[in-house]
Amino acid sequence: MRTLTTAGRTIVADIPVNRVVSLPEIDIDDLAQVLAGEPGELAPLVTRVPDSCNSPGAFAGAAVAELERAAVGLLPAWLPGTGESRPDLGGLAAARLLAAELARRGRYPRTFLTDLAVLALTGRRPLAAPLPLRIRARELARLVAVAFGRRRTVLLVEGGDGPNGEAVVAGAEWLVSSGGPAVWLLGTTSERVPAVRVGMPAGKGSVAVAGRPHPGSTVEAALEAALALESWATGRRWNQDYRSNALTPPVRLDLWWPAERCVVEIDGPEHCRPDRYELDRRRDVRLTLDGYAVLRFTNARIIHDVGAVVHEIGTFVRAQRRDTAEGNNHGRR
Template sequence: MAAARSLAMRLASGSRHFGPFLADLAGRAVQHRGVLVPGRRGPEGRSFPAEIRAAGLARVVAATFGRDAMALVVYVPEKLTGHGETVLVAGCEWLAHRGGMGIWLVGPDLHRVDTRYLKVPAAVRRLAEEMTESPDTGTVGVPPVAGRPHPGSAVERAMEAALAECDWAHGRAWNQTYQSADALFVMIRTDLMWVREKCVVELDGPEHERYAQMKRDLVRDRHLERDGFTVLRFTNQQVRGDLRGVLRHIREILQARRLGNS
C-alpha cells in the first residue's frame, strides 16, 4: 500500500495527475476495491467530489493508453423521451467541462435537443482538432487481436507476410500483452514478440515522433530491457522502404539470442 501510494505521488509530481486522488486510486487498486463513490471515505478519510473523480479518471484512462486526452463514445438509447434527451446531453456536457474529455454521441439522432449549440470546452476542441485521420492508422476500430497482425495496419500485415517466408522467424507472436516484473507498472502490449528469445519488435507510426509519446516509449522499453528483452524499433517508413534490411536486423538478433551470444 505504501509503495503504491508513494509511486503514485511521484508520478503525479511530474505530470497533470492530481496526487491525492491518484494515490488514493492506487491504494484502492492494491486492495482490489472500486473507485471511491460520494459519501464514502477513502484510506485517508477523504471523499473526493464528482468533479475531481471525473477529471482524475479521464487522465488515468488516457495515460493508460499512452494518450494525452480521452474521448468517450456514448451510445444513444433507442426511443428516448424529450426529458431523456435533455438529461443525456446535460450529462455529456458536464463530463466534457468537468472531466475535460471529448464526447462522441453515436446511434439514433436526437430530435428534441439541438446539439449544434452545445458549449464545447477549449480542451475538448483541441482534442477533436488533434484527432485527424492518419494513413497509418486508418479507421478507428477495436484493439488488435492477440496473435495476429492488426487488421488496420498495412505495415504489420506486410511484415507478417514477409516473416511467413522466413524459416528463422518461428515462434513469433503478434500483439501480445506482457506484465513487467515491476507489478506496479501497467501491462505492456507489444507489436511483435519472440518470447523464448526475449526479443520485442515495435513498428512505430508518426504518433511515436511526438515528444510525450517518445518519453512513454522510453520508459516502457526500459522496463522490458530490465526484464532481459532486446527491444527493436522500426518506423513505418523503414519497413516500407527497406523491409529486407529490417528483417536482416531482426534475424541477427534472434540468431545471437539462440546461440546465447546476447
Template sequence: MSLSWGELPVGRVLRLAGVNADIDANMLELVLDPLPETGPVLVTYSVAEGDSVSELVESILGELETLAIGLFPGWLPGGERLSGPGGGGVAAARALAIRAASSSRHFGPFLADLADRAIRHRGPLAPGRPAPKGRSFPAEARAAGLARVIASTFDRESVALVIHVPEKPTSHGERVLVAGFEWLAHRSGMGIWLVGPELRNVDTHYLEIPAAVRRLADEMAPPSRRAAVGVPPVAGRPHPGSEVEQAMEAALTECDWAHGRTWNRTYRSRDPLFVMIRTDLMWAREKCVVEIDGPEHETFAQMERDRTRDRHLERDGFTVLRFTNQQVRGDLQGVLRHIHDFLRARRLGMSEGAG
C-alpha cells in the first residue's frame, strides 16, 4: 500500500521502496519543498558502512549535534537575543535552556550543555565539521535529546532521518547498519527511513509520489554530491546551511530600510492548483520576493519550475527579484542597492496611494 509522507510511521526502521537512485533525491526535494504541514521534520543523512554499532551510532549522533548547534537559536526561546559568549552569554544561554526544559519534554542538563556549546560556536553549519566538545552524556540521552531539539526548531512533534544506504554493503556491514538503525529508532523515537538497497529484516513501505513530480525530477540534473546531513529551511530564518543566506542576513541587519523581511516563508497562492510556495526572502507588505539561486537553478527543468512559481507570485501581486549565489558573493552591496531601490519605490507608491 502506498503512503503519503505524513502517514509514514516514526519510532521504527522502514525502507522507502522505489526511492533508490540519485535522481530520486530530486523527487524527495520536490515533494518536501516546502515542508508539508503534517508529519515529522525530515533530515537527510548519507551513511557510511561501519565496523561496529557503537561506531555507527556515534557517527550519526555527532553529525546531529553539529546540526543542532547550527540550528541555534531556533530551538531556544530568547536565544536570538544572546550576542555571544562574552558578557555572560554562556551563563544566560544555560539559564534560558533550563527554563525552557522546565516547561517542555527537554532534558534540562542536556539542553543547557547544548546551548553552552552553541553560544560558543555561533555561525552557519559546516558539514563534516565536528561539534564543539561538551559534557559527556549517555548515547540514549543524546539521541532522545537531539530528536526533541531538531523537532522543536521546526515546531514539529517528531523527526525522521531519511538515510541513504551505501550500495552493496558487506554482510557484516549490513548487520551493523540494521542494528544501529534499530537502536536509534527505539532510543530516540525518530523515524529511520532508508533509501537505497534492500536490507534484511527491514519492512518495506511505498512512498506515494505524484506522477508530475516524477516527470519533473527526471528532467532535472542529477544532484551534486550530498553533504552528510541535510535539513530543510527554518521558517523565519536564513537557511542554516547556506553561507550566502547567512551573509545576506548579516548585511541586512545593518540596514535600517530592511525592516519587515521574513526568510523562508511558506506562502499560500490564490491558485488552488499551486497552493504552497516557499520563498527565500520576502517583504510581505511591499509584495517583494527575493530568490537566491545556486547552480542547481541553471538546469532547464529547474528554470521552468522557477518561472512557474514566479508567475503564480506575480499573479498575486508580487515582484520577484532573483540573484545568483555568485552575485551575492561578488557584489553584495550592489545586490542590496537593487533591493533597497525597489523597496523605496514600492513604499513611495504605497504612500502616495494611501494619500
C-alpha cells in the first residue's frame, strides 16, 4: 500500500478528493464529526460495505442507494418550501413545481429532482426507468452537498477490507471518475489505493460540558443562539446524562426540557451508520416508555432552517405546559 505523504501527517482539509484514498489510522466517527462540525467544503456521509458487494458494480449501486437515502432524509434542506407539504395531489403538484424550478436554476435533470421529491414525500418510486447510475451518482452527490451547505460530498466507507476489497476499490474509483462523491476508505488496504496518515485538528478531543452546547459543534451553538432569543425556551439543559433507573446505564442527551418531558437529539452524519441508527431507536423507545417525546433533527436542517426547528420545538414545549396547567397530562409521568 502506497503512502501519499512522505513526511509527517496531512491535515483533514488536505486529504485528496480527486482519487480514492485509504485512511488506515483514524476512527470513522471521529472523522465524520470533525468534517461536519467545522466549516469546510465537504459533506460527510458514513456507510458500510454490504456483504453482497462482490463486484465493482454492486458497490457502486449500494453507494448510490446510500446517497439517495441521505437525500430523501434531507428534504426540505435541498428543496425549501416542502417542509409542510402533504402527500396528496395538491402537495405533490406543488413539490413538483418547486423541484422543476430548482432543476432549472441548479442545472439538474428535471425528472431526477421531481421523482426524488415525490419519493421523499410519499415513499413511492416512479414507474419509469431510473436515470443511468453514473448520472444518479453525480447528481445525488451534488444534492447532498447542497443540503449540507458544502461544495462536495465525501463517502466515508468502512468494511472494505474483506474478501471483496478489490471490488470495493474498483467501484469507488468508478464513482470518483464519474463525478460522484469523493471516496475515503477507512481501514482498507490495497496496493492500488494510496494511504494517507491524518493528523486530527487540535480541537479534536474537546468534550461537552454538562449544561452547555458542545464546544466543537457549530450546529449546537447555532441552535442555542436561536433558543436564547425565545422566552419559552427556559428550563432547557444541554448535554446531560439521563438514566431510567439505578440499574440502567446513563445516556447523554443532546438537549432536553425535563419538566416538559421533551428530548431533542441532533443527528450528525455518524447517525447514518446501521449500528448507530439501531442504538438511536433503542434510546428513543426507552425514553418514550419513560414518558418523554423525542424530536430528532439533522445537522443540515438546523443549519438551513433553524427558525423552523425552533418553532417545532416551541410548539411542543408550549403545548406540554398548557396540558400541565389544565391537568391533561394524565398519561405522562
